[in-house]
Structure formats: C-alpha cells, structure tokens
Amino acid sequence: MLDTLGNLKRTHYCGALRATDAEQDVILTGWVHRRRDLGQLIFIDLRDRAGIAQIVFNKEQHAEAHAKAEELRAEFVVAVEGRVVRRQKANPEIASGEVEVIATRLHVLNTAKTPPFQVEDEVTASEETRLRYRYLDLRRPRPHRNIELRHKIFFEIRKTLDELGFFEIETPMLTRSTPEGARDYLVPSRVHHGQFYALPQSPQIFKQILMIAGMDRYFQIVKCFRDEDLRADRQPEFTQLDLEMSFPRQQDIFEVIERVMERACGVIGVAAKGPFRHLDYKEALRRYGSDKPDLRFGMELHNVTPLFEPARATLHFEGNVQAVVAPGAAAWSRKQLDELAEFAKSAGARGVYTVKVTPEGVTSPLEKNLGADALKKMAEAVGAKPGDLIVAAAAKEQIPHSDTSLGVAGQMRLHLGDKLNLIDRGKWEFVWITGFALFEWSETDKRWASAQHPFTGVFEEDLDKLETAPWECRSKGYDLVLNGVELGSGSIRIHRQDVQARIFKALGLSDETARQRFGFFLDALTYGTPPHGGIALGLDRVVTLLAGEKSIREVIAFPKTTTAVDLMAESPSEVDPAQLDELGIQIREKK
RNA sequence: GGGGACGUAGUUCAGUUGGUUAGAACGCUGCCCUGUCACGGCAGAGGUCGCGAGUUCGAGUCUCGUCGUCCCCGCCA
Numbered sequence: 001m002l003d004t005l006g007n008l009k010r011t012h013y014c015g016a017l018r019a020t021d022a023e024q025d026v027i028l029t030g031w032v033h034r035r036r037d038l039g040q041l042i043f044i045d046l047r048d049r050a051g052i053a054q055i056v057f058n059k060e061q062h063a064e065a066h067a068k069a070e071e072l073r074a075e076f077v078v079a080v081e082g083r084v085v086r087r088q089k090a091n092p093e094i095a096s097g098e099v100e101v102i103a104t105r106l107h108v109l110n111t112a113k114t115p116p117f118q119v120e121d122e123v124t125a126s127e128e129t130r131l132r133y134r135y136l137d138l139r140r141p142r143p144h145r146n147i148e149l150r151h152k153i154f155f156e157i158r159k160t161l162d163e164l165g166f167f168e169i170e171t172p173m174l175t176r177s178t179p180e181g182a183r184d185y186l187v188p189s190r191v192h193h194g195q196f197y198a199l200p201q202s203p204q205i206f207k208q209i210l211m212i213a214g215m216d217r218y219f220q221i222v223k224c225f226r227d228e229d230l231r232a233d234r235q236p237e238f239t240q241l242d243l244e245m246s247f248p249r250q251q252d253i254f255e256v257i258e259r260v261m262e263r264a265c266g267v268i269g270v271a272a273k274g275p276f277r278h279l280d281y282k283e284a285l286r287r288y289g290s291d292k293p294d295l296r297f298g299m300e301l302h303n304v305t306p307l308f309e310p311a312r313a314t315l316h317f318e319g320n321v322q323a324v325v326a327p328g329a330a331a332w333s334r335k336q337l338d339e340l341a342e343f344a345k346s347a348g349a350r351g352v353y354t355v356k357v358t359p360e361g362v363t364s365p366l367e368k369n370l371g372a373d374a375l376k377k378m379a380e381a382v383g384a385k386p387g388d389l390i391v392a393a394a395a396k397e398q399i400p401h402s403d404t405s406l407g408v409a410g411q412m413r414l415h416l417g418d419k420l421n422l423i424d425r426g427k428w429e430f431v432w433i434t435g436f437a438l439f440e441w442s443e444t445d446k447r448w449a450s451a452q453h454p455f456t457g458v459f460e461e462d463l464d465k466l467e468t469a470p471w472e473c474r475s476k477g478y479d480l481v482l483n484g485v486e487l488g489s490g491s492i493r494i495h496r497q498d499v500q501a502r503i504f505k506a507l508g509l510s511d512e513t514a515r516q517r518f519g520f521f522l523d524a525l526t527y528g529t530p531p532h533g534g535i536a537l538g539l540d541r542v543v544t545l546l547a548g549e550k551s552i553r554e555v556i557a558f559p560k561t562t563t564a565v566d567l568m569a570e571s572p573s574e575v576d577p578a579q580l581d582e583l584g585i586q587i588r589e590k591k
Numbered sequence: 592g593g594g595g596a597c598g599u600a601g602u603u604c605a606g607u608u609g610g611u612u613a614g615a616a617c618g619c620u621g622c623c624c625u626g627u628c629a630c631g632g633c634a635g636a637g638g639u640c641g642c643g644a645g646u647u648c649g650a651g652u653c654u655c656g657u658c659g660u661c662c663c664c665g666c667c668a
Contacts, residue, residue: 041627043627073619074618117618118602118617126598227667232661232663565660
C-alpha cells in the first residue's frame with residue numbers, strides 16, 4: 001500500500017543538510033538512491049535535486065519505520081520524518097556527510113520498476129540507453145548541473161539585455177518557407193489546402209521588420225529549425241540568442257555581446273573581459289587555416305610553397321603547401337607519423353611531408369627531392385627548433401578564389417595541438433572575425449551565394465563591384481568565435497530597398513522570384529527603414545563550452561540523435577490516415 | 592549523398608583458427624547480518640548473440656543486405 005503525501009511539507013533539501021541542522025526535526029522527500037540493509041539497521045541514501053542525505057532506520061528504536069524500509073528499492077519515492085543528528089564518523093564524500101537523519105516515520109509515496117541503468121554520477125549506460133530513458137538520465141547530478149547552468153546563463157543574458165534596454169519580443173514559429181539557405185521543416189496547413197508553413201531557420205526577417213517598426217532594440221531566446229544533417233554540435237532544433245539594434249555602429253553590437261558574454265562567463269566564475277580581439281577573415285585563414293581559429297595555442301601556418309617549387313614535378317603536388325611546426329614531435333614513431341598522414345589525407349591533403357629537426361641536423365624523406373640546404377632553409381623559415389617536427393601539406397585549389405591548402409593545414413594544426421597537449425583548457429579566447437567576402441561560389445548551384453545571408457550589408461565602396469566582381473565585395477558581417485567554436489554571426493544589414501534588390505539580382509534571383517519570396521519584406525524596406533544590425537548566438541554551444549561538455553546533447557534536456565530522432569518520444573512517427581486525409585497529403589513509397 | 596567505428600544477459604563488456612552447455616562485472620530475486628556509506632556473506636534467476644539471407648557437416652565468429660547509435664566529409668544563408 002502506498003502512502004499519500006497528505007499534509008507533509010518538505011523542510012529541507014536532502015543535499016542541503018549541514019552540521020548546523022543537527023537536533024532538528026525534519027521532513028525530507030526524494031528518491032531512494034541506494035539501500036544498505038544490515039538487518040536490524042537499514043541505511044538509505046535519499047536523493048533530491050540538491051544532493052544526498054543518509055537516513056537511518058533502526059529496528060529497536062522505530063520498528064514500524066524499519067519494517068517499511070525493508071520494502072524499499074532503488075528509485076522509490078518517499079517522504080521521511082526524522083531527526084538530524086551528527087554522525088560519529090562523517091562521510092567527506094557527500095556535502096551532507098557530517099549529519100544523518102534518524103527516521104521516525106517513513107511514507108512510501110511511489111514504487112519504481114528496476115531502472116535499466118543505475119542513476120549515478122559516472123555514466124555507465126550508452127548514450128542510446130540514456131536518451132531512451134532520458135528522465136532517468138536527467139536524475140544524475142551532471143545532467144542536473146548542466147540544465148541548471150543553462151538556466152542560470154539564460155537568466156543572466158535576459159537580465160543583461162533588459163538592463164541594456166532590449167525588449168524580448170516573440171516572432172512566429174509558423175512562418176513562410178525561404179528556399180535560400182538550409183532546408184526548411186514544413187508544416188502543412190489544413191485550412192489552406194496544399195499550402196505549407198515553415199518553421200523558422202532564424203527570425204531574421206521578423207527581427208529586421210521589428211527595427212522598421214521602431215522597436216529599436218530587440219532580443220529573443222528562441223528555437224530555430226534546420227533540416228540538415230547533424231553533428232556533435234548541431235541539432236535539428238537549437239536555441240539562439242537573437243538580437244537586433246537600430247542605428248548601430250558595428251562597435252555597438254560588439255559591446256552588447258561582450259557585456260552579455262562577460263556576464264554569461266561570470267556564471268561559472270570565468271573572467272572574460274571585452275573588448276575581444278579582432279581578426280580579419282583572410283588573416284585568420286592565412287595564420288590559422290580556419291575562419292573559426294582556436295587561439296588558445298600558437299602553431300601558426302607557414303606558406304612554404306616557394307620552397308617546394310623545385311620539386312613540384314617530382315612530388316606530383318598541386319596548389320600550395322602549408323607547414324606547421326609540431327614542437328617536440330621529432331621523436332614521433334613511424335606509426336604516429338603514418339596516423340598523422342592518414343589524418344591529413346582524410347582532411348583533404350593531396351600530399352603530406354614531414355621534416356625532422358634534430359640537434360644533428362635536418363632529416364626528411366624530402367631530402368632527395370629538395371636537397372639538404374633547402375630543408376635547412378625551411379627549418380629556419382618556419383622557426384623550427386631541434387626536437388621539432390615540421391609537417392607540410394599540399395592541397396589543390398578546388399573552389400575559385402580560395403586556397404584549400406590553408407583549410408587542410410588548419411585541421412592538422414588542431415589535430416596536432418590536441419595530440420601534443422598544447423591547448424590550455426583554462427583559457428577562454430574570444431575573437432571577432434570580420435572582413436568576410438559577401439559571396440561564395442556555390443558548387444552545387446553553380447552560382448554566387450550569400451556567404452552569410454542575403455540581407456548582409458556590403459561596404460559602400462564595393463557596391464560598384466556587385467555586378468562586375470562579386471568575389472571582391474566585402475560584407476559587413478562578423479562572427480564571434482570562442483576557443484575554435486563558432487558561437488554566432490551577425491551583420492550590419494542592408495536598409496535600402498535599391499541595394500537589397502541589387503543583391504537579389506547578384507544572387508541570380510529574378511525580380512519576379514524576389515518579389516514572390518520576399519515581397520512583403522521589400523515593401524517594408526520602402527517605408528522608412530533605419531540603419532540596423534544584429535547578431536545571433538548559438539546558446540547550446542555557449543552552454544556546452546561553459547559546462548565543459550563535448551556534445552551539445554549534454555546541455556539540452558531532450559535532444560535528438562544524429563538522424564533527428566527523439567528516442568524517448570519516438571518522434572518522428574507515422575500519423576493517423578485521417579489526419580493526412582484532412583491535410584490532403586498522400587504518402588508515396590520511397591524509391 | 593559518402594567514409595569510419597560499434598551492436599552479445601536489465602546495463603557495461605569479454606568471447607581464441609568457424610567446433611562441447613555463450614562468460615565476467617554491476618544490477619536483480621531470496622536468506623543472513625546493529626554503523627554501513629560502491630556495505631558484506633551465502634544461494635539463485637536472467638540470452639531472438641540487432642534483424643534477414645547466404646557459405647558450411649557446424650556461424651556470436653565468415654559473406655551480403657538491412658536497421659539502429661556515435662564520429663567525420665559534403666550539407667548547415
């Protein structure tokens with residue numbers, strides 16, 4: 001027979017009991033974490049959100065409570081009445097370890113099936129099992145801590161932006177499909193047969209319209225939806241901090257985000273301080289081989305193409321050659337070097353070359369191709385010291401106006417930085433990346449596409465190149481990067497209808513198509529649009545970094561798998577034929 | 592769309608060259624135990640080796656397909 005909660009009122013959290021509570025009568029509630037049955041004496045670790053308290057059931061003193069405690073099993077839900085006493089021997093492992101509760105009465109509020117895995121701090125179950133029984137997984141202290149941290153960060157962000165004069169304004173979830181960019185999640189309309197809403201990839205157009213509407217400063221912590229393939233740092237639905245300001249200089253937006261990040265980092269006691277560094281996109285690519293460089297360590301790239309030039313034919317490489325210096329890696333084994341080459345190849349390298357720098361001199365398989373003098377010169381040029389390994393990778397330019405050798409070397413830099421333990425985990429290196437190109441060549445569509453999105457502003461002096469040399473147009477976009485992770489991007493927007501029309505044209509959108517897709521927005525632009533700009537940050541990634549987690553799934557209460565499945569809710573799922581019928585939808589067999 | 596890793600008891604895993612009755616730990620069930628705290632002791636239950644074909648006298652093991660989970664490339668304005 002189960003007991004009722006009745007008029008029982010919890011007096012303390014289990015995990016909050018301290019020596020100062022000794023000799024008090026308390027009522028605790030929670031889950032049976034562990035039971036240690038010694039016969040006449042039963043110990044229960046009782047767990048709630050705050051932690052664990054030890055409860056003692058003594059047959060001699062409280063026979064009735066003891067008898068009921070014999071029936072307890074893992075994850076039963078109970079309320080315990082009792083008295084807090086100091087322990088003769090404290091348990092330093094738990095926060096409440098100086099005291100325990102002598103139970104006078106036990107109320108069994110609910111039973112529990114034997115859980116598929118034990119609720120304990122270390123993960124013992126596979127991620128698949130954890131996601132299927134997410135409600136049990138979330139009972140563990142670490143997910144609890146991550147979800148609490150997420151709340152605290154969100155709360156701090158809201159407070160900060162409120163103080164800075166921003167209004168949190170909601171925008172529609174059921175909106176219009178915009179074929180530019182990611183695939184949309186579509187929602188069929190029952191009322192409008194054959195028509196669909198789309199879930200927003202971002203509130204981009206709405207937030208710009210809010211600026212046109214004179215709201216001046218908007219923000220929103222909001223879900224965005226993108227139907228693309230997933231990764232450790234990507235979910236089909238994810239949470240953004242979206243914000244927009246009217247009449248901003250780029251500097252003003254940076255300052256707002258720097259305040260926000262300072263306060264968010266403050267939640268875990270990290271002293272991040274703006275202004276953050278700035279790095280030009282091209283410079284970031286040249287020095288770090290990435291548009292989201294990890295600045296926690298050096299190991300910058302060196303363009304050694306000229307040094308390799310004499311051997312271009314014999315080595316059969318194409319494109320440029322970039323080198324990095326791996327400190328202390330001259331002693332690496334053949335196996336380690338093979339693994340490195342394997343990694344570089346998988347990153348897109350066409351050729352991988354290593355040069356060992358030792359106190360005796362410089363040795364390399366390249367010696368017969370380049371000669372000893374050239375190798376010595378190379379070691380000097382890249383600043384390699386005895387004990388270092390120079391790793392060079394060649395990759396052919398595949399995309400017009402970009403150098404793929406940089407990206408390959410950039411991936412090697414990260415790989416080596418990790419392998420050689422060069423990354424200081426206590427560092428928090430924020431950097432603004434600016435100076436992006438406005439357009440990138442889309443190989444799939446065989447046309448120029450917006451590097452960010454089609455509302456990104458362009459420098460006035462580049463306007464004339466829109467039609468003649470689109471690749472030379474510089475955008476007013478910027479990215480915020482932390483420790484090699486892209487946290488978000490934004491821009492000063494286009495606020496003139498004529499410029500917006502020219503961008504659509506450069507993207508190969510006819511007037512007609514542009515009107516069809518963005519007509520309402522183009523109209524809005526003509527009614528007195530202020531200069532405006534903003535940014536969107538991926539908050540799941542922010543929390544992941546601050547929580548010290550590897551996967552975004554660890555900071556989301558109910559995440560989906562890499563195939564966009566919710567293992568607990570078992571979504572997506574088939575629906576009742578009557579529902580489909582009402583929507584006028586018929587499912588075709590997949591080819 | 593492509594590449595890689597994994598799938599065996601409730602859970603996490605081991606399983607030799609294809610060969611007798613598929614093992615361990617934790618968990619679970621019962622009994623004993625008054626100071627445990629990952630309690631301990633004794634006894635016990637628990638298996639569609641993801642699924643489907645194939646090769647073979649014989650498949651957890653080999654082959655093909657398929658499903659699922661994870662990682663990476665493409666993709667993600």
